[in-house]
Amino acid sequence: MKDELLIELRAWRQFLAVAEELHFGRAAQRLHMTQPPVTQAIAQLERTLGVQLFDRTRRRVALTPAGEALVPEVRALLAQARALPARARAADSGEAGRVRLAFVSTIGFDRLPGWVRDFREHSPQVALELVEATGDVQLEALARGDIDAGLLLHPPGAAPAGLARLAVATEPLVLALPAAHPLAQPPRPALAEVLAEPLVLFPRRILPGVHDAVMQLYAEHGRRPQLAQEAIQMQTIVNLVSGGLGVAWVPASVTAFSRAGVVYRRAEELKGEGRGKVRLPSCETSLVWLGQGQQPALARFVRFVKARAAAGEDGRG
Numbered sequence: 001m002k003d004e005l006l007i008e009l010r011a012w013r014q015f016l017a018v019a020e021e022l023h024f025g026r027a028a029q030r031l032h033m034t035q036p037p038v039t040q041a042i043a044q045l046e047r048t049l050g051v052q053l054f055d056r057t058r059r060r061v062a063l064t065p066a067g068e069a070l071v072p073e074v075r076a077l078l079a080q081a082r083a084l085p086a087r088a089r090a091a092d093s094g095e096a097g098r099v100r101l102a103f104v105s106t107i108g109f110d111r112l113p114g115w116v117r118d119f120r121e122h123s124p125q126v127a128l129e130l131v132e133a134t135g136d137v138q139l140e141a142l143a144r145g146d147i148d149a150g151l152l153l154h155p156p157g158a159a160p161a162g163l164a165r166l167a168v169a170t171e172p173l174v175l176a177l178p179a180a181h182p183l184a185q186p187p188r189p190a191l192a193e194v195l196a197e198p199l200v201l202f203p204r205r206i207l208p209g210v211h212d213a214v215m216q217l218y219a220e221h222g223r224r225p226q227l228a229q230e231a232i233q234m235q236t237i238v239n240l241v242s243g244g245l246g247v248a249w250v251p252a253s254v255t256a257f258s259r260a261g262v263v264y265r266r267a268e269e270l271k272g273e274g275r276g277k278v279r280l281p282s283c284e285t286s287l288v289w290l291g292q293g294q295q296p297a298l299a300r301f302v303r304f305v306k307a308r309a310a311a312g313e314d315g316r317g
Contacts, residue, residue, distance in 0.1 A: 007048060009081055012074045014041045015053065019071050022061045096125035097297025102133040102141060103151040105234045107285050109256040111169065112151070119304050126297045134206040134232060142290060148298045149289040153251065155209035156284045164291035166302060168309040170284045171252040175265040176241045184263045190271040191278050195221055198228035198246030200237050213281035214249050238262055251283050
């Protein structure tokens with residue numbers, strides 16, 4: 001078994017030349033060798049494998065069943081060997097490799113699908129592995145080395161510390177209302193009335209800064225939220241709103257998730273006290289990764305996202 005593992009590519013090239021020519025002399029010419037070393041190499045290969053690969057007579061050379069079975073495998077092996085140098089250079093430059101990317105659902109509603117499509121066209125040899133995860137789960141996965149980068153939500157300018165970061169989007173929170181609720185009908189609902197409604201909200205552990213901003217919104221208007229239900233995924237929160245459990249504050253990108261029985265209201269569609277404008281909290285989405293030892297494929301992906309974010313492209317076109 002040890003000797004089998006040590007068979008050199010040269011021996012397999014010699015085998016394939018003889019298998020395709022079925023003539024030791026022509027195979028030797030093709031390999032730019034004399035015939036005796038080729039004959040000796042095939043005999044040594046057969047001794048190493050413990051099987052006969054060719055039937056030889058004075059008039060003909062033919063493959064045995066064992067030799068016939070090896071031909072396509074050896075062709076594939078030699079093709080892979082020829083591709084290795086280019087593969088190594090591609091991996092070193094970031095043209096090939098793997099990026100394990102986690103993302104929050106909100107970026108999946110608008111930007112991410114187009115980014116994934118275009119990055120795969122731009123870098124077809126980079127395998128982009130996607131997993132949906134909340135921010136807290138992403139940070140744990142980054143620390144363990146289970147993912148290479150994450151797209152997560154946080155309050156503007158307050159990304160998790162200790163990570164390299166690229167800001168890709170800032171958006172306000174908007175109100176999700178049950179479509180059948182009286183406040184969903186004209187005229188514009190008053191913010192004070194909205195804040196008195198039962199609230200469907202994400203747990204603080206998954207978005208602590210944004211959760212605190214929602215709590216601050218209520219506190220600034222002298223209200224204490226009446227928490228009806230907590231849910232982790234934004235789709236679930238919207239579905240609970242459609243079921244009439246309460247209202248919810250969600251990132252504006254969630255409005256791309258069209259759900260029957262739900263209407264969305266932005267700040268300008270709400271009435272503040274007196275003539276003052278309604279100011280709603282905002283959130284920011286960032287691409288984060290460990291700054292040290294950045295692999296070339298990840299660096300390539302970061303550059304791609306940076307260019308798309310700078311161009312203000314949302315990925316839906």
